Amino acid sequence: IEVYPMELKLCQYGDRTIVAKRNFSKGDTIADIEEDGRKLFEIATEEPIKLWNAYLPSSLEQLFKAKTVEDSALQPGQLIIFETKKDGKWTHQTSGANSQNGNHTSGVTTQGLCGLNNLGNTCFMNSALQCLSNVPAMTNYFKSNTYKKELNKTNPLGMGGKLAQAYAQLIQSIWSGDQSSFAPREFKMKVSQFAPRFSGYQQHDSQELFSFLVDGLHEDLNRISKKPYIEMKxxxxxxDDLVAQESWDNHRRRNDSIIVDTLHGLFRSKVDCPECPRISVTFDPFCFLSLPLPMKRQRTMDCWFVPVGFDDKICKYKVTVAKSGCIRDLFGAVTELQGVPETSTRMVATDVYNCRFHKIFKPREPITSIYEKDYIYLFEAPPNMAMLPAYMRHMSTSTSAHLFGQPFLIPVNLTNTTYRELYKGVLGATWRYINDSKMISEVRKFLLEDIDVDDVKDDDSFEEISAEVFKLFTLKVVNSFGTQVIRQLENNDETLSLSGISKSQKIEKLWKGNPFLVQPVNILGSSFIQGHNLPVDTYIAVDWTKHAYDNYLERYNWGDIADSHSSVNSAGVKKPSTGVQLRDCMKLFTTEEKLDKDDAWYCSHCKKHQQATKKFDLWMLPPVLVIHLKRFSYTRYSRDKLDTLVHFPTRDLDLSDFIVNPQKTSWPKGQRCYNLIAVSNHYGGLGGGHYTAYAKNHIDKKWHYFDDSSVSLSAEDRVVTKAAYMLVYQRQDL
Structure with missing residues (x-):
């Protein structure tokens, strides 16, 4: 009983907009689908009909009545097209006798230069297959049918020889020389059957498919019918040479196949206990060299420092911080450039976007919280002062306000901030953007002279200095987006408590003695907050009058009104990235490392798990060396793809410096050096992108580029790119 039947979409060739959904069992035949479709579309029984699998919008593959849904490798949701003759002719034209199977002929071609049709996000598989197909030893083994003598159909770890048979058929098709491309549907079906993770048409990893394939082929072709039990010593x-030979012999006693002959090498693993003299040395076989890429452990970013002194200028810095650091490290990097002790200046870091604070960071937040294109402003925070966010707004009508310019954090006293002090603090932060010389002079005098308005309100000389100053803007408490007014504050001598809001208190009448009013608003700056006290998360809107906005302010480019520190100029010219060498990856791979707590090693001498140090070295390399560049980085907090350009040689790769086998000195050059024969490429980011391959054909001795069904001539100097993901090298003496 099939609990979840497969849903397929049915439509007619002439009109694909009308689609019907029907459920079928995997055991149903294509004839069953045809019968259902004839009834659905009212097609007479005697009328000729063809069924097409539209696995891609532009690609159709004919389905045959005798095959089942499973045998045809149909997947849930696939579109099945019913075609009938029009004017006595079939509408869909195929090219070549084999096109009904997804194959395309174009006369005689060089053997091996055959593309693989994309069955729907199967470029990862095509890339891996083209790389393995261009390993001469492997291909000749299957082309000559030698594999038939070594099929192991009883191996419980294998696939009954079916995977090897499917791959042999694939190789025969690729190297037949009579077709330019074909659809590897039968092979894909076998892979999906034995590895359900590759079923369907989602994107996967070419190296993961390559690994599954060589492991599966090994077990299907293992010459050892009954593996003996071997106790590790x-x-x-x-x-080392004695232990290494013993380990390799033991491996061959259980594993003996064309895969082992061609692709297996030997590591030396050395683990050193930190508490006792015990050193564990083991030798383990490998099929891949998975090399880490050297990552930049630091990042460079721009930030703007906003001093608390109104007469001090904002300054732009370019700082370098550790990627693993926190926001506090950013403060330290700025104070270091300023030449002052880190403890001498308190700061608050903010991300400014679209005239408002997108985020206000906590000092211990990871530096990864800051993205590449963020605008980071660091506000100096005096001791024992709270930092109150303030947004700039201009009044277009009596009721409408629009954000503009640069938001600020205004220092306020936690215990005795008054309405007037808050107004003066806002004016001190924004006066640098006033562009009228007379107003600049008046504001400066007001800020520098500690004048009590009540004491001199009848003094004409003071009114001449300060009358216009008090008409520049009004202040309101808003929400964090600066769009909704929460409440208004009256100008009096009462202290603005930061402990909370009294919701019962109503908005009081505006005080008309001064030409501005401080009004508390919500985080959006669009509605008044009831009450008089200011909560800790209060946001202030600075509503500039239309007259002040039109006549006194620098309206645009507030972010440009800043000095640039020498660090900005010195780092202004970006050096082109030269990438890393393959040898750098090898050095990183063979570097001694300390094991994590979660990966602790059990020391038989100490009788407990230890965070030991571990080191890998090469002992013996295989005839065909596969190198996997670990471009995909996964941590507990993030995932990333590294697009670092890795410079790898196309000829004469010599890894002798990383081989600890003392016999290496007697090896001739042909046994030490390797030439590149294939590259699997990945373009794009995580969870998607596109895979292609470069490969050197061993018949015409030329490099070719494989992009699914397309095969084109390439050149040796084109294969080294940022997209290189898996490298296949062959020893020179082969």
Missing amino acids: EADGRP
């Missing part, structure tokens, strides 16, 4: 101080 400790090195116990024995010579």
